[in-house]
Amino acid sequence: MAKDPGRVLIFDTTLRDGEQSPGASLNLEEKLAIAQQLARLGVDVIEAGFPFASPGDFAAVQKIAEQVGGEEGPIICGLSRASKPDIKACADSISPAPKKRIHTFIATSDIHLEHKLRKTRKEVLDIVPDMVSYAKGFVEDVEFSCEDAARSDLDFLYEVIELAISSGANTINIPDTVGYTTPSEFGDLILNINKNVPNISEAVLSVHGHNDLGLAVANFLEAVKNGARQLECTINGIGERAGNAALEELIMALHVRRSYFNPFFGRPPESPTPLTAVRTEEITKSSRLVSNLTGMVVQPNKAIVGANAFAHESGIHQDGVLKNRLTYEIIDAKTVGLSDNKISLGKLSGRSAVRARLEDLGYDLNREDLNDAFARFKDLADRKREITDRDLEAIVSEQVQLPEALFQLKLVQVSCGTSLMPTATVTVVGKDEEEKTSVSLGTGPVDAVVRALDSLTEEPNELIEFSVKSVTEGIDALGEVTIRIRRDGKLFSGHSADTDVVVAAAQAYINALNRLVAAEGRNSIHPQHDLAKVNKKSG
Ligand SMILES: [Zn+2]
Numbered sequence: 117m118a119k120d121p122g123r124v125l126i127f128d129t130t131l132r133d134g135e136q137s138p139g140a141s142l143n144l145e146e147k148l149a150i151a152q153q154l155a156r157l158g159v160d161v162i163e164a165g166f167p168f169a170s171p172g173d174f175a176a177v178q179k180i181a182e183q184v185g186g187e188e189g190p191i192i193c194g195l196s197r198a199s200k201p202d203i204k205a206c207a208d209s210i211s212p213a214p215k216k217r218i219h220t221f222i223a224t225s226d227i228h229l230e231h232k233l234r235k236t237r238k239e240v241l242d243i244v245p246d247m248v249s250y251a252k253g254f255v256e257d258v259e260f261s262c263e264d265a266a267r268s269d270l271d272f273l274y275e276v277i278e279l280a281i282s283s284g285a286n287t288i289n290i291p292d293t294v295g296y297t298t299p300s301e302f303g304d305l306i307l308n309i310n311k312n313v314p315n316i317s318e319a320v321l322s323v324h325g326h327n328d329l330g331l332a333v334a335n336f337l338e339a340v341k342n343g344a345r346q347l348e349c350t351i352n353g354i355g356e357r358a359g360n361a362a363l364e365e366l367i368m369a370l371h372v373r374r375s376y377f378n379p380f381f382g383r384p385p386e387s388p389t390p391l392t393a394v395r396t397e398e399i400t401k402s403s404r405l406v407s408n409l410t411g412m413v414v415q416p417n418k419a420i421v422g423a424n425a426f427a428h429e430s431g432i433h434q435d436g437v438l439k440n441r442l443t444y445e446i447i448d449a450k451t452v453g454l455s456d457n458k459i460s461l462g463k464l465s466g467r468s469a470v471r472a473r474l475e476d477l478g479y480d481l482n483r484e485d486l487n488d489a490f491a492r493f494k495d496l497a498d499r500k501r502e503i504t505d506r507d508l509e510a511i512v513s514e515q516v517q518l519p520e521a522l523f524q525l526k527l528v529q530v531s532c533g534t535s536l537m538p539t540a541t542v543t544v545v546g547k548d549e550e551e552k553t554s555v556s557l558g559t560g561p562v563d564a565v566v567r568a569l570d571s572l573t574e575e576p577n578e579l580i581e582f583s584v585k586s587v588t589e590g591i592d593a594l595g596e597v598t599i600r601i602r603r604d605g606k607l608f609s610g611h612s613a614d615t616d617v618v619v620a621a622a623q624a625y626i627n628a629l630n631r632l633v634a635a636e637g638r639n640s641i642h643p644q645h646d647l648a649k650v651n652k653k654s655g
Pocket of ligand 1: 133293324325326356
């Protein structure tokens with residue numbers, strides 16, 4: 117059997133595979149904020165990026181290695197193909213981390229060898245030991261993946277794994293790259309690798325999988341029963357196509373059903389020992405942060421983190437839950453960090469109260485960011501009586517976006533109603549640092565605002581998604597707007613929150629445009645916008 121570290125190791129790849137979701141691209145500050153939250157969540161490994169892919173990826177992995185990895189913190193890992201320049205770039209970027217890992221991979225299925233790599237099996241058998249030992253020259257901790265393992269010839273797969281381990285790989289990862297396998301097949305594959313690779317006891321067996329048939333989490337749980345001890349997953353299950361296995365679902369399945377999974381760890385069924393090191397109370401916050409920063413909205417009925425995951429609608433269920441929660445609930449919402457605690461922050465709360473609450477929520481802001489957050493808090497408190505934790509999170513998570521912005525929103529005014537043509541006036545500080553104002557008509561207030569912004573910014577694009585949801589309940593709730601735009605086949609998202617959804621939409625649109633401009637490498641000249649200064653009037 118493969119090596120058993122005594123628990124299931126959680127390898128988070130939100131920043132690598134998750135970031136490959138269409139439109140989910142993150143800037144350096146956003147990646148750092150997510151990595152810091154992943155460390156609080158208690159994942160074992162953070163796959164921070166693919167350093168050879170671009171200078172931006174390299175810089176982000178390096179920054180995370182400097183600031184997030186610690187002796188007690190997660191291992192910082194980078195991905196590299198099985199080639200020397202790739203592995204070298206990976207080694208350089210992760211070098212500042214106290215605990216670091218190189219993850220290198222090559223495809224092992226015939227279909228990938230023939231059509232993608234154009235290499236023979238014999239060539240792969242030469243490359244694997246060469247590249248694993250090359251990686252081992254930089255770091256002690258090396259992970260090797262057989263890409264498309266689930267569709268590979270078994271005897272060839274065993275041979276490749278054996279070679280990788282004898283060349284120094286400490287972790288062997290088995291990906292279901294195309295999301296094709298089923299739970300019993302995948303479980304058998306893991307069992308067969310355990311049985312047929314002679315030196316398998318020297319490495320931890322890991323799994324990676326995609327959700328094309330909606331089976332990724334089920335496949336992983338079956339793999340755990342068969343000896344897999346590392347799960348590669350992402351927050352909210354984001355990733356290529358239908359996404360990766362969702363971290364929160366895996367964690368809660370292993371938590372809620374721990375007495376079911378415990379016997380597979382050789383422990384008594386009722387043993388209270390947790391099966392992972394993840395702090396479940398951090399799940400909700402991690403999910404919201406990733407959703408806000410990537411612009412990937414979580415569907416309301418998504419397990420664990422969807423808005424309805426803990427809502428009871430039918431009278432019979434509500435009655436049961438009121439009498440005893442266990443009648444219809446398998447998870448206490450507090451376990452995943454969901455609380456409806458109304459905190460007593462309001463108009464009269466001072467800076468130190470706001471700072472203390474933000475610290476409790478896990479946000480450790482520098483002076484400048486705290487000033488900015490406090491200004492936004494004050495502005496919101498003028499319009500909303502009670503400020504909840506969710507409101508504070510919405511304020512701060514938007515602040516992480518776009519530290520330097522080319523376009524700055526100065527003013528939004530809309531008039532609309534049953535007898536009026538929706539008309540928007542907007543003022544933007546743009547490329548030449550001049551304030552410009554434009555007025556546009558539209559089919560609705562948001563349409564009018566977007567048309568006015570388009571005429572000022574002159575950045576043609578296609579608006580492909582516009583979604584609004586309320587942060588909390590109540591008529592004065594903050595509205596969160598997520599916008600996705602497309603240009604030249606690339607997607608960019610923008611996110612913003614305000615008690616006025618039209619203002620939030622304008623700001624979200626500007627945020628998306630700023631990301632588009634930043635991605636094209638055009639230099640930004642302005643400091644971050646300050647929503648508190650935006651005047652608004654909408655009807
Ligand atoms: Zn993948």
